[in-house]
Amino acid sequence: MPVPLLDAAEPVPGELPIPRYLEQVYWWAYVHPGAVQLFERTWLVNLILFGNYGRLRDACLAELGETVHGRTLQVACVYGDLTARLQQRLAPEAALDVIDVLPIQLRNLARKLMLDERVALLQGDSSSLPCPAESYDQVLVFFLLHEQPRHVRRATLAEAMRVVRPGGRVVIVDYHRPSGWHPMRPLLHLIFRQLEPYAADLWRHDIVEFLPMPLRPAALRKTSYFGGLYQKLVLTR
Numbered sequence: 001m002p003v004p005l006l007d008a009a010e011p012v013p014g015e016l017p018i019p020r021y022l023e024q025v026y027w028w029a030y031v032h033p034g035a036v037q038l039f040e041r042t043w044l045v046n047l048i049l050f051g052n053y054g055r056l057r058d059a060c061l062a063e064l065g066e067t068v069h070g071r072t073l074q075v076a077c078v079y080g081d082l083t084a085r086l087q088q089r090l091a092p093e094a095a096l097d098v099i100d101v102l103p104i105q106l107r108n109l110a111r112k113l114m115l116d117e118r119v120a121l122l123q124g125d126s127s128s129l130p131c132p133a134e135s136y137d138q139v140l141v142f143f144l145l146h147e148q149p150r151h152v153r154r155a156t157l158a159e160a161m162r163v164v165r166p167g168g169r170v171v172i173v174d175y176h177r178p179s180g181w182h183p184m185r186p187l188l189h190l191i192f193r194q195l196e197p198y199a200a201d202l203w204r205h206d207i208v209e210f211l212p213m214p215l216r217p218a219a220l221r222k223t224s225y226f227g228g229l230y231q232k233l234v235l236t237r
Helices: 020-025 027-031 033-039 042-048 053-064 082-089 103-112 150-163 185-194
Strands: 071-075 095-100 119-123 136-142 164-175 219-225 230-236
Touching: 020 027, 027 033, 027 103, 033 042, 033 103, 042 053, 053 082, 053 136, 053 164, 053 219, 053 230, 071 082, 071 150, 082 095, 082 103, 095 103, 103 119, 136 150, 150 164
Parallel strands: 071 095, 071 136, 095 119, 136 164
Antiparallel strands: 164 230, 219 230
């Protein structure tokens, strides 16, 4: 069962096991307490994204609107101020759920948010969301898919499409295959080999290729940024 964090200032750790790939591959970025202390700096997140964090964050939020209505699901916490800015856009009747499998990430996010009865932090696995089908108006997946093994990525995308209502949207921001001339290609190749072993998948495949055929979107819109290195994908169910 998910653990609802009704008081965003005092998250309650859940009891879900940490996925093995997170412990083995991304312990340095998300699991270890020192990771949060290191990476929870907006300037550092911006540096990692070659100065594009603000641009990508704002492009993502623009898809949800200046005022965000209905029920929104954010799949996984993120470093930086994306969620805090999303909270500021919530309409009075709106609701925002943020699901992450790591209690340490939920606690960190809670420190960045204002107390708000419209916002709930939940412990859950993105590949098996503890949410009813067709229960959200929009789903946000921000720089998560490149960190997941292929089978987990497939399940995460399928779950995002399952929980969004017909006509609702799944907004994805992540890496994309850059132009052949892109000056950052060699550096990214090295980083992917050493630290991000699943990320190169998004250079070789379109994200929709990881969706089961019955869950393919009714409409799709893709925008690329920074010489094709990043993408925003809007899937309409």
